Ligand code: ATP
Protein backbone atom coordinates (compact mmCIF):
# COMPACT_ATOMS: atom_id res chain seq x y z
CA UNK A 1 0.00 0.00 0.00
CA UNK A 2 2.73 2.48 0.97
CA UNK A 3 5.04 4.14 -1.53
CA UNK A 4 7.54 5.76 0.82
CA UNK A 5 8.50 6.71 4.34
CA UNK A 6 8.41 10.41 5.10
CA UNK A 7 11.20 11.51 7.46
CA UNK A 8 10.87 14.69 9.53
CA UNK A 9 13.85 16.19 11.27
CA UNK A 10 14.45 18.99 13.72
CA UNK A 11 15.22 22.35 12.30
CA UNK A 12 14.74 24.36 15.46
CA UNK A 13 17.77 26.52 16.02
CA UNK A 14 19.36 25.47 12.75
CA UNK A 15 20.26 28.23 10.38
CA UNK A 16 22.42 28.88 7.35
CA UNK A 17 25.51 26.69 7.00
CA UNK A 18 24.62 24.64 10.11
CA UNK A 19 21.34 23.62 8.60
CA UNK A 20 23.01 22.52 5.38
CA UNK A 21 25.63 20.47 7.27
CA UNK A 22 22.96 18.90 9.47
CA UNK A 23 20.83 17.93 6.47
CA UNK A 24 23.65 16.51 4.41
CA UNK A 25 25.03 14.45 7.32
CA UNK A 26 21.53 13.16 8.12
CA UNK A 27 20.92 12.25 4.49
CA UNK A 28 24.22 10.38 4.31
CA UNK A 29 23.54 8.58 7.62
CA UNK A 30 20.12 7.46 6.39
CA UNK A 31 21.68 6.14 3.20
CA UNK A 32 24.26 4.16 5.20
CA UNK A 33 21.60 2.84 7.59
CA UNK A 34 19.52 1.55 4.68
CA UNK A 35 22.42 0.01 2.77
CA UNK A 36 21.74 -3.44 1.41
CA UNK A 37 17.94 -3.03 1.21
CA UNK A 38 16.55 -3.59 -2.27
CA UNK A 39 14.36 -1.06 -4.09
CA UNK A 40 15.03 1.72 -1.60
CA UNK A 41 16.01 5.24 -2.64
CA UNK A 42 16.52 8.28 -0.45
CA UNK A 43 15.66 11.74 -1.75
CA UNK A 44 15.41 15.20 -0.24
CA UNK A 45 12.27 17.31 -0.72
CA UNK A 46 12.13 20.80 0.81
CA UNK A 47 12.59 20.27 4.51
CA UNK A 48 11.74 16.57 4.40
CA UNK A 49 13.51 13.38 3.47
CA UNK A 50 11.62 10.77 1.53
CA UNK A 51 12.63 7.12 1.53
CA UNK A 52 10.97 5.48 -1.44
CA UNK A 53 10.31 1.89 -0.43
CA UNK A 54 8.31 0.24 -3.15
CA UNK A 55 6.83 -2.40 -0.87
CA UNK A 56 6.73 -3.23 2.84
CA UNK A 57 8.44 -0.49 4.85
CA UNK A 58 8.97 -2.54 8.04
CA UNK A 59 12.71 -3.04 7.78
CA UNK A 60 13.11 0.59 6.70
CA UNK A 61 11.20 1.73 9.81
CA UNK A 62 13.35 -0.45 12.09
CA UNK A 63 16.54 0.97 10.67
CA UNK A 64 15.37 4.59 10.63
CA UNK A 65 14.46 4.26 14.32
CA UNK A 66 18.22 4.14 14.96
CA UNK A 67 19.22 7.22 12.99
CA UNK A 68 19.70 10.18 15.32
CA UNK A 69 18.38 13.52 14.11
CA UNK A 70 15.07 12.06 12.99
CA UNK A 71 12.09 13.57 14.82
CA UNK A 72 9.36 11.37 13.37
CA UNK A 73 8.55 9.10 10.46
CA UNK A 74 5.38 8.20 8.58
CA UNK A 75 4.70 5.53 5.96
CA UNK A 76 2.89 7.45 3.20
CA UNK A 77 0.90 6.86 0.05
CA UNK A 78 2.04 9.24 -2.67
CA UNK A 79 -0.39 10.48 -5.32
CA UNK A 80 -0.59 13.32 -7.81
CA UNK A 81 -2.05 16.48 -6.33
CA UNK A 82 -5.52 15.83 -7.78
CA UNK A 83 -8.66 15.63 -5.67
CA UNK A 84 -9.72 12.26 -7.14
CA UNK A 85 -6.40 10.60 -6.40
CA UNK A 86 -6.22 12.05 -2.89
CA UNK A 87 -9.70 10.71 -2.10
CA UNK A 88 -8.80 7.25 -3.40
CA UNK A 89 -5.62 7.16 -1.27
CA UNK A 90 -7.49 8.26 1.87
CA UNK A 91 -10.10 5.65 1.21
CA UNK A 92 -7.41 2.95 0.94
CA UNK A 93 -5.99 3.99 4.32
CA UNK A 94 -9.39 3.96 6.03
CA UNK A 95 -10.18 0.62 4.39
CA UNK A 96 -6.94 -0.70 5.90
CA UNK A 97 -7.99 0.57 9.35
CA UNK A 98 -11.61 -0.56 9.13
CA UNK A 99 -12.68 -2.65 12.11
CA UNK A 100 -10.01 -1.03 14.29
CA UNK A 101 -11.54 2.46 14.37
CA UNK A 102 -14.94 4.03 14.92
CA UNK A 103 -14.12 7.70 14.46
CA UNK A 104 -11.71 9.73 12.35
CA UNK A 105 -10.87 13.19 11.20
CA UNK A 106 -9.05 14.53 8.17
CA UNK A 107 -6.33 17.15 8.52
CA UNK A 108 -4.84 18.89 5.50
CA UNK A 109 -1.66 20.90 5.06
CA UNK A 110 -1.43 22.68 1.78
CA UNK A 111 1.99 23.86 0.60
CA UNK A 112 0.62 24.17 -2.94
CA UNK A 113 -1.13 27.52 -2.68
CA UNK A 114 -2.45 27.45 -6.27
CA UNK A 115 -4.58 24.40 -5.53
CA UNK A 116 -8.26 25.29 -6.13
CA UNK A 117 -9.41 24.38 -2.58
CA UNK A 118 -8.24 25.60 0.83
CA UNK A 119 -7.02 23.16 3.49
CA UNK A 120 -10.33 23.13 5.46
CA UNK A 121 -12.25 22.64 2.20
CA UNK A 122 -10.09 19.66 1.23
CA UNK A 123 -10.55 18.09 4.68
CA UNK A 124 -14.32 18.58 4.45
CA UNK A 125 -14.63 17.17 0.93
CA UNK A 126 -12.46 14.12 1.70
CA UNK A 127 -14.20 13.60 5.07
CA UNK A 128 -17.62 13.61 3.38
CA UNK A 129 -16.40 11.16 0.77
CA UNK A 130 -15.06 8.77 3.45
CA UNK A 131 -18.35 8.93 5.41
CA UNK A 132 -20.28 7.94 2.28
CA UNK A 133 -17.87 5.07 1.55
CA UNK A 134 -17.72 3.82 5.15
CA UNK A 135 -21.15 4.54 6.68
CA UNK A 136 -20.23 2.79 9.97
CA UNK A 137 -17.64 5.46 10.73
CA UNK A 138 -18.16 8.88 12.27
CA UNK A 139 -16.18 12.09 12.30
CA UNK A 140 -14.83 13.27 15.65
CA UNK A 141 -12.73 16.42 15.34
CA UNK A 142 -11.72 16.53 19.02
CA UNK A 143 -10.65 12.98 19.94
CA UNK A 144 -10.73 10.82 16.82
CA UNK A 145 -9.47 7.22 16.86
CA UNK A 146 -7.33 8.14 13.90
CA UNK A 147 -6.34 11.26 11.98
CA UNK A 148 -5.89 10.99 8.24
CA UNK A 149 -3.26 13.51 7.18
CA UNK A 150 -3.06 15.02 3.72
CA UNK A 151 0.09 16.93 2.84
CA UNK A 152 -0.53 18.62 -0.45
CA UNK A 153 2.43 19.89 -2.48
CA UNK A 154 2.69 21.26 -6.00
CA UNK A 155 3.82 18.02 -7.63
CA UNK A 156 2.64 15.32 -5.27
CA UNK A 157 0.58 14.69 -2.17
CA UNK A 158 1.38 12.50 0.83
CA UNK A 159 -1.45 10.69 2.59
CA UNK A 160 -0.81 8.96 5.93
CA UNK A 161 -2.15 8.34 9.42
CA UNK A 162 0.79 7.02 11.39
CA UNK A 163 3.33 9.38 12.95
CA UNK A 164 6.05 7.33 14.65
CA UNK A 165 8.43 9.20 16.96
CA UNK A 166 12.07 9.04 15.85
CA UNK A 167 15.08 8.84 18.17
CA UNK A 168 15.58 12.64 18.16
CA UNK A 169 19.02 14.06 18.92
CA UNK A 170 21.52 15.22 16.29
CA UNK A 171 22.84 13.18 13.34
CA UNK A 172 26.07 11.42 14.33
CA UNK A 173 28.99 13.37 12.99
CA UNK A 174 27.28 16.76 13.33
CA UNK A 175 29.05 17.36 16.66
CA UNK A 176 32.45 15.88 15.78
CA UNK A 177 34.16 12.68 16.86
CA UNK A 178 34.68 10.87 20.18
CA UNK A 179 36.50 7.76 21.37
CA UNK A 180 34.46 5.54 23.71
CA UNK A 181 36.26 3.42 26.28
CA UNK A 182 34.18 0.30 25.82
CA UNK A 183 34.32 -2.40 28.47
CA UNK A 184 32.06 -5.43 28.42
CA UNK A 185 29.85 -3.95 31.14
CA UNK A 186 26.47 -2.29 31.13
CA UNK A 187 27.55 1.30 31.45
CA UNK A 188 29.95 2.09 28.66
CA UNK A 189 27.67 1.11 25.73
CA UNK A 190 24.94 3.31 27.20
CA UNK A 191 27.44 6.17 27.58
CA UNK A 192 28.35 5.72 23.91
CA UNK A 193 24.69 5.79 22.90
CA UNK A 194 24.15 9.05 24.77
CA UNK A 195 27.17 10.62 23.09
CA UNK A 196 25.93 9.50 19.66
CA UNK A 197 22.53 10.97 20.45
CA UNK A 198 24.16 14.38 20.72
CA UNK A 199 25.76 14.00 17.31
CA UNK A 200 29.17 12.57 18.26
CA UNK A 201 30.49 10.03 15.78
CA UNK A 202 32.03 7.25 17.85
CA UNK A 203 35.07 5.10 17.58
CA UNK A 204 35.61 2.63 20.41
CA UNK A 205 38.62 1.29 22.26
CA UNK A 206 38.75 -1.85 24.35
CA UNK A 207 41.57 -3.01 26.62
CA UNK A 208 41.97 -6.73 26.62
CA UNK A 209 44.22 -8.78 28.91
CA UNK A 210 44.45 -12.25 27.49
CA UNK A 211 44.85 -14.77 29.17
CA UNK A 212 43.55 -13.00 32.30
CA UNK A 213 40.41 -12.25 30.30
CA UNK A 214 38.99 -14.76 27.86
CA UNK A 215 38.51 -14.77 24.11
CA UNK A 216 34.77 -14.76 24.77
CA UNK A 217 34.99 -11.50 26.70
CA UNK A 218 36.65 -9.99 23.63
CA UNK A 219 33.90 -11.32 21.38
CA UNK A 220 31.32 -9.83 23.73
CA UNK A 221 32.84 -6.39 23.22
CA UNK A 222 32.79 -6.90 19.45
CA UNK A 223 29.09 -7.80 19.69
CA UNK A 224 28.43 -4.63 21.69
CA UNK A 225 30.31 -2.74 18.98
CA UNK A 226 27.95 -4.24 16.39
CA UNK A 227 24.91 -2.90 18.24
CA UNK A 228 26.49 0.54 18.66
CA UNK A 229 27.25 0.44 14.92
CA UNK A 230 23.50 0.57 14.20
CA UNK A 231 23.24 4.01 15.76
CA UNK A 232 26.65 5.18 14.61
CA UNK A 233 26.29 3.99 11.00
CA UNK A 234 29.25 1.66 11.48
CA UNK A 235 32.03 1.82 14.05
CA UNK A 236 35.79 1.39 14.27
CA UNK A 237 36.83 -0.68 17.27
CA UNK A 238 40.42 -0.65 18.54
CA UNK A 239 41.42 -3.62 20.66
CA UNK A 240 44.51 -3.02 22.77
CA UNK A 241 46.61 -5.83 24.20
CA UNK A 242 46.83 -4.61 27.76
CA UNK A 243 48.46 -7.69 29.32
CA UNK A 244 52.06 -6.39 29.67
CA UNK A 245 50.87 -3.18 31.34
CA UNK A 246 48.48 -5.02 33.60
CA UNK A 247 51.24 -7.45 34.65
CA UNK A 248 53.62 -4.60 35.33
CA UNK A 249 51.06 -2.83 37.49
CA UNK A 250 50.47 -6.04 39.45
CA UNK A 251 54.18 -6.60 39.98
CA UNK A 252 55.33 -3.05 40.63
CA UNK A 253 52.52 -0.87 41.99
CA UNK A 254 50.97 -0.77 45.47
CA UNK A 255 47.86 -2.93 45.53
CA UNK A 256 45.41 -0.26 46.63
CA UNK A 257 46.38 2.04 43.73
CA UNK A 258 46.24 -0.61 41.02
CA UNK A 259 42.88 0.37 39.56
CA UNK A 260 43.71 4.08 39.62
CA UNK A 261 46.98 3.53 37.77
CA UNK A 262 45.39 1.05 35.38
CA UNK A 263 42.74 3.60 34.38
CA UNK A 264 45.37 6.31 33.92
CA UNK A 265 47.27 4.03 31.56
CA UNK A 266 44.07 3.31 29.61
CA UNK A 267 43.44 7.03 29.26
CA UNK A 268 47.00 7.72 28.07
CA UNK A 269 46.73 5.11 25.33
CA UNK A 270 43.22 6.24 24.36
CA UNK A 271 44.29 9.89 24.20
CA UNK A 272 47.20 9.10 21.92
CA UNK A 273 45.11 6.99 19.54
CA UNK A 274 42.39 9.65 19.52
CA UNK A 275 44.80 12.48 18.80
CA UNK A 276 46.11 10.63 15.73
CA UNK A 277 42.59 10.51 14.30
CA UNK A 278 41.37 14.05 14.98
CA UNK A 279 39.05 12.77 17.67
CA UNK A 280 38.13 15.55 20.10
CA UNK A 281 37.06 13.74 23.26
CA UNK A 282 37.14 10.52 25.27
CA UNK A 283 33.90 9.05 26.64
CA UNK A 284 33.52 6.67 29.58
CA UNK A 285 30.67 4.96 31.40
CA UNK A 286 31.57 6.40 34.79
CA UNK A 287 28.68 7.20 37.09
CA UNK A 288 29.43 9.23 40.20
CA UNK A 289 29.88 7.05 43.29
CA UNK A 290 29.23 3.72 41.53
CA UNK A 291 32.52 2.07 42.52
CA UNK A 292 35.81 3.05 44.17
CA UNK A 293 37.26 4.34 40.91
CA UNK A 294 34.27 6.63 40.41
CA UNK A 295 34.40 8.84 43.47
CA UNK A 296 35.06 12.48 42.65
CA UNK A 297 38.61 12.08 44.02
CA UNK A 298 39.30 9.01 41.86
CA UNK A 299 37.80 10.49 38.72
CA UNK A 300 39.78 13.65 39.23
CA UNK A 301 43.11 11.81 39.66
CA UNK A 302 42.37 9.44 36.77
CA UNK A 303 41.24 12.26 34.48
CA UNK A 304 44.37 14.31 35.21
CA UNK A 305 46.47 11.73 33.33
CA UNK A 306 45.32 13.35 30.09
CA UNK A 307 44.57 16.77 28.65
CA UNK A 308 41.89 15.79 26.17
CA UNK A 309 38.26 16.61 26.90
CA UNK A 310 36.61 13.79 28.81
CA UNK A 311 32.85 13.20 28.70
CA UNK A 312 31.04 11.07 31.26
CA UNK A 313 27.46 11.07 29.98
CA UNK A 314 26.22 8.77 32.78
CA UNK A 315 27.60 10.89 35.64
CA UNK A 316 24.15 11.63 37.03
CA UNK A 317 22.32 8.37 36.28
CA UNK A 318 21.41 5.60 38.72
CA UNK A 319 22.12 2.00 37.78
CA UNK A 320 18.40 1.32 37.29
CA UNK A 321 18.18 4.18 34.81
CA UNK A 322 21.25 2.89 32.95
CA UNK A 323 19.73 -0.62 32.80
CA UNK A 324 16.51 0.81 31.39
CA UNK A 325 18.38 2.50 28.54
CA UNK A 326 20.54 -0.60 27.94
CA UNK A 327 17.37 -2.63 27.42
CA UNK A 328 15.89 -0.06 25.09
CA UNK A 329 18.99 0.16 22.90
CA UNK A 330 19.49 -3.64 22.90
CA UNK A 331 22.92 -3.81 24.57
CA UNK A 332 21.57 -5.24 27.84
CA UNK A 333 21.45 -8.91 26.87
CA UNK A 334 25.03 -8.83 25.63
CA UNK A 335 26.35 -6.84 28.59
CA UNK A 336 24.97 -9.26 31.18
CA UNK A 337 26.71 -12.28 29.64
CA UNK A 338 28.99 -13.61 32.37
CA UNK A 339 32.43 -13.26 30.76
CA UNK A 340 34.13 -10.83 33.07
CA UNK A 341 36.22 -8.04 31.68
CA UNK A 342 38.62 -7.46 34.53
CA UNK A 343 40.27 -10.44 36.20
CA UNK A 344 39.07 -10.72 39.78
CA UNK A 345 42.59 -11.28 41.07
CA UNK A 346 43.53 -7.84 39.80
CA UNK A 347 40.96 -5.83 41.71
CA UNK A 348 42.26 -5.29 45.26
CA UNK A 349 40.12 -5.99 48.32
CA UNK A 350 40.51 -2.42 49.49
CA UNK A 351 40.98 -0.10 46.53
CA UNK A 352 41.75 3.53 47.31
CA UNK A 353 38.56 5.56 47.19
CA UNK A 354 40.33 8.88 47.74
CA UNK A 355 43.66 8.60 45.95
CA UNK A 356 46.00 11.60 46.11
CA UNK A 357 47.56 12.71 42.85
CA UNK A 358 51.09 13.18 44.27
CA UNK A 359 51.09 9.66 45.75
CA UNK A 360 49.90 8.16 42.45
CA UNK A 361 52.50 10.11 40.47
CA UNK A 362 55.16 8.90 42.90
CA UNK A 363 53.98 5.27 42.55
CA UNK A 364 54.00 5.54 38.76
CA UNK A 365 57.50 7.01 38.73
CA UNK A 366 59.03 3.66 39.73
CA UNK A 367 58.43 2.25 36.27
CA UNK A 368 59.46 3.38 32.79
CA UNK A 369 56.01 3.19 31.16
CA UNK A 370 56.98 4.72 27.85
CA UNK A 371 58.06 1.48 26.05
CA UNK A 372 55.03 -0.37 27.40
CA UNK A 373 52.63 2.32 26.24
CA UNK A 374 54.37 2.51 22.90
CA UNK A 375 54.10 -1.23 22.36
CA UNK A 376 50.40 -1.23 23.29
CA UNK A 377 49.72 1.54 20.77
CA UNK A 378 51.80 -0.04 18.03
CA UNK A 379 50.16 -3.45 18.34
CA UNK A 380 46.58 -2.20 18.49
CA UNK A 381 44.17 -4.30 16.45
CA UNK A 382 41.60 -2.27 14.50
CA UNK A 383 38.23 -3.68 13.41
CA UNK A 384 35.77 -1.94 11.12
CA UNK A 385 32.23 -2.98 11.94
CA UNK A 386 29.45 -2.04 9.54
CA UNK A 387 25.92 -1.04 10.47
CA UNK A 388 23.97 -3.91 9.02
CA UNK A 389 24.58 -6.73 11.49
CA UNK A 390 21.46 -8.20 13.06
CA UNK A 391 21.48 -10.13 16.34
P1 ATP B 1 30.83 -0.60 32.56
O1 ATP B 1 31.12 0.67 33.29
O2 ATP B 1 30.85 -0.45 31.08
O3 ATP B 1 29.63 -1.30 33.09
P2 ATP B 1 32.46 -1.75 34.37
O4 ATP B 1 31.47 -1.27 35.34
O5 ATP B 1 33.03 -3.12 34.44
O6 ATP B 1 31.95 -1.58 32.92
P3 ATP B 1 34.06 0.25 35.44
O7 ATP B 1 34.99 -0.42 36.35
O8 ATP B 1 32.83 0.88 35.95
O9 ATP B 1 33.66 -0.76 34.32
O10 ATP B 1 34.91 1.25 34.54
C1 ATP B 1 34.50 2.56 34.28
C2 ATP B 1 34.69 2.91 32.82
O11 ATP B 1 36.04 2.69 32.39
C3 ATP B 1 33.85 2.05 31.92
O12 ATP B 1 32.53 2.52 31.80
C4 ATP B 1 34.61 2.16 30.62
O13 ATP B 1 34.30 3.39 29.95
C5 ATP B 1 36.07 2.20 31.09
N1 ATP B 1 36.64 0.84 31.05
C6 ATP B 1 36.75 -0.03 32.07
N2 ATP B 1 37.33 -1.17 31.66
C7 ATP B 1 37.60 -1.03 30.34
C8 ATP B 1 38.21 -1.86 29.33
N3 ATP B 1 38.66 -3.08 29.60
N4 ATP B 1 38.32 -1.36 28.08
C9 ATP B 1 37.86 -0.13 27.79
N5 ATP B 1 37.29 0.68 28.69
C10 ATP B 1 37.17 0.26 29.95
Ligand code: MG
Pocket residue numbers: 185187188285286287290
Ligand atom coordinates in the same frame (compact mmCIF):
# COMPACT_ATOMS: atom_id res chain seq x y z
MG1 MG C 1 30.64 0.81 35.57
